Amino acid sequence: MTTEITPEITPEPTPETPAGTPTTRKTVLITGTSSGIGLAAAVAAARAGWHTVATLRDTGRADALLKAAEEAGVAGLVQVKRLDVTDAASVTGCVAEVVAEHGRLDAVVNNAGAGSVGTVEQQGMEPVRSAMEVNYFGVVELTRAALPHLRASGGRVITVTSVGGVVGQPFNEAYCAAKFAVEGFMESLAPVAATVGVTVTVVEPGAVASEFVTSLRLDVPAMLAGAGPYAPALKAYIERTTRSFAGAQSPEEAAAPIIAALTAERPPFRVQTSQWAGDFVAPKLADLDGSAVQGLTGGWVR
Template sequence: MTAEHGIVLITGTSSGIGLATAVAAARAGYTTVATMRDPGRDRALREAADRAGVAVDVRRLDVTDADSVAACVDGVAQDYGRLDALVNNAGISNFDPTMEMSTMAALRANLEVNFFGVVAVSRAAMPLLRAGGGRLVTIGSVHGVVGQPFNEAYCAAKFAVEGFMESLAPVAGAHGVQVSVVVPGFVPDTSFGVFPDINRSTIQAASGPYATTFADYLAWVGGQGWEAAGQLSAEVAEVVVDTLRADRPPFRVPANAWAADYLGHKLADRDGSTVQALARSWIGQPELP
């Protein structure tokens, strides 16, 4: 795929990694369809695009609304006649421990956005991606591989995304669509990097028998925690664009050295190539076409 002629749709572009990726993709020459649940929140994106001297096509897409997903993807097909890449970025943070302190409604809401939303947009876009031999890139998380204390709901959703995409990748690859999951470290300039005081005090007060454990966790977060893992949204965005442009990107793409080392605590197959090769052999595709 040549950057100069690629149409890329990116979800969740009102801030953070999504915003940075929309700008980076446009700078790389992609025609960028930047989507968000509320287009009225597009000011930061448009200002960033203006500073970069690029244009983005802002459209509404609520990943939890089937009609919204269909309307957006159909609109791209009608207006551009193709879709070369999808970047699943939209998501919500959920620092709300499931065991005893959260609700089933909160758990389901988290999964609806962070997992089912990814599936819904990917399903809608797949016919267009398949028609053009496109790319499907999803923003994952180290929390989708290594479980994080007091982040059960978010980790559950990201584990689900990782498993879904790992299972999809060899089948999609056999039909011309390359699937990758970009795994950032800690990104402090996003809402995911913010740890609101209200969450600290509220959860601490409600933590009951887990109070001392939660206090120890907060001390770790506030001490060494994720600071050593820090990278900016723009740095993650460049990794996403590089993944879109690579001839044969790996399935799993750590966004920095810290993420790669962190995944190494659990994964021997850090970039997913061994599992993908094995899975391709099961469907008569020992090599990518």
């Protein structure tokens, strides 16, 4: 079963405080907000009353986000900024700007990510390194830069991983390796961060109907033609995955646990975004919400 989190009720948002003015309104920075879960989370966070800094590598792709924020009546609480998680200067510069403009940083949502489909013998090392840069090192870089400010605010680190960060999946070696690394990093960081008042949560979506999969731009016939001895296995995998996405969650449904973790008094370490996701990882995780591991390792630092 998935973990249920009841969010706090937040008053309706009021007009945004002018830039550079310290504010009592909480501020969250979310990465990868051009579409999908990131876009839905940014709008939902603003609706919950947070100053929402919605970041993208290419701010020219912010139209859908801005339109959704306008339609939701929260355009005044959504601020678009450029942030490339693979560029350390971009990360530190963006975090510094946010703190300078809002006077605080209360949460980061590590959502930006990139998929990779293939097997290492045929792909080579570059896709593996690329997947680690975006999905793992980018998460570590932003978390590191944000932690001093989150310590000051008693804030939170929320990271969107994947059921692929728990269960390794065929032809997703690079992607799953990076997501496994993120889960290990966050599980190790959580008890340490807790000693200084920062909570850490990982959010594990399953299949989500978003542009994440579309953006992979997979040429399936070409992949199968070039798969050699792996062609039968690849064909079976693609057919199975296509079926699973037929019942995919909406981005808004997948974003709901992120907002719950953002606003709950005591969020769990781990949460799945749907019953399907919980059932999928259950054979691997007896400790679905991570409380048993955190109870064990938390005692090592107290």
